[in-house]
Amino acid sequence: MAEVRLRALILREVDFGDFDRYLTVLTEYGRKSEILYKNARRGKKQNPAARQFCYSELILSERGGKYALRDADLVHSFFSLAEDIERYALACYLAELAGTVTGPDEDSPAVSRLLLYALHALEGKKRDPLLVKAAFEWRVLAESGYAPDLAGCGVCGQPIAQPPVCFSVRAGTAADAKCAARIGGYERLADGTLRAILHALSAEPQKAYAFALTGAAKEQFCRLAEAYAQYHLGRGFDSLQFYKSVAL
Missing domain, CATH: 1.20.1440.120 (Recombination protein O, C-terminal domain)
Known part of the structure; x- marks a missing residue:
């Protein structure tokens, strides 16, 4: 299982199962990817840098062309847009x-x-x-x-x-x-x-x-x-x- 690091803007999030979430992201290089965020909705596992309209540094696991989120560090959030x-x-x-x-x-x-x-x-x-x-x-x-x-x-x-x-x-x-x-x-x-x-x-x-x-x-x-x-x-x-x- 390879580790991948990239910067990306999270375009969309869709809840999956009881605790997981799929993230649609647009990387800084302009590629769209789907990322599985396991346990996204389980207690302390939630990461505010992995939400819609966050531009974040993502650490991913890659296997067979599929990506899963390990961690995310916020670069910039556009959370204020939700206020309007x-x-x-x-x-x-x-x-x-x-x-x-x-x-x-x-x-x-x-x-x-x-x-x-x-x-x-x-x-x-x-x-x-x-x-x-x-x-x-x-x-x-x-x-x-x-x-x-x-x-x-x-x-x-x-x-x-x-x-x-x-x-x-x-x-x-x-x-x-x-x-x-x-x-x-x-x-x-x-x-x-x-x-x-x-x-x-x-x-x-x-x-x-x-x-x-x-x-x-x-x-x-x-x-x-x-x-x-x-x-x-x-x-x-x-x-x-x-x-x-x-x-x-």
Whole structure:
């Protein structure tokens, strides 16, 4: 039985049997893993560093590709998110989205960093939660192979020399106004929306949420991000519905 040490964010916990618990974690390298935490609910065996939204140093036993928790030391907890049901619900959605685009066989370190910075942004309460959500959706989809192509017109292949720039969620491409009108299915982007999308796609992970947007541009940026994530992943999210049920 091998010993494994790694840092990971605990995305989810599910009780199993009378005392055990399964932890879904996202490692610092962006791999999603399932870990058995035996006796997690038995008296003094409980470890507060092995709970949801803890970023912890984990010591694991590995046998046949299966992992069991030996010990956990806390690096940072996001427990304060639970004090605000809206931000907690949003964190659950971001965690589910990150878990959807990662797996046990391929590293996605950018996804791990983006999620940690998103949780820090929610924890600090200095960023608009809706903009954090949308920026995360745009960028995580891009990091997972679904990057929208905004470099030129996806219909005629020519550079878009002047605004407006139009965008299709289904095609994942931009188009100039003439081509968009001819093909259909494209929506004209507000200037602020386009700038925000480009920022979310290209900024360093720690700066991805460092922007402001208001009014119609904010509504469009957020609406398109959610639609883009659900369409290209081909699924909805229970945690998203929960978030919407509690969001003010």
